[in-house]
Amino acid sequence: MSSEQELREIKETLKSIDERLAVMENNEGDERPFWLNFLIAFGVVLTAILLIVGISVFIGKE
Structure with a gap:
């Protein structure tokens, strides 16, 4: 049983x-295909770098 x-x-x-x-x-x-994931990651990293550079330049002017 x-x-x-x-x-x-x-x-x-x-x-x-x-x-x-x-x-x-x-x-x-x-x-998503690999190249699209790569483009998205590249865009995120580039945006972060530009944001950091922009903030540091803005702080440096003061």
């Missing part, structure tokens, strides 16, 4: 894992 219950639980676990994998495969197409 317990072995049948264990088999049922294992089947349910495998089914849920299979469903999660299917969801993950569907979400893979939504990821």
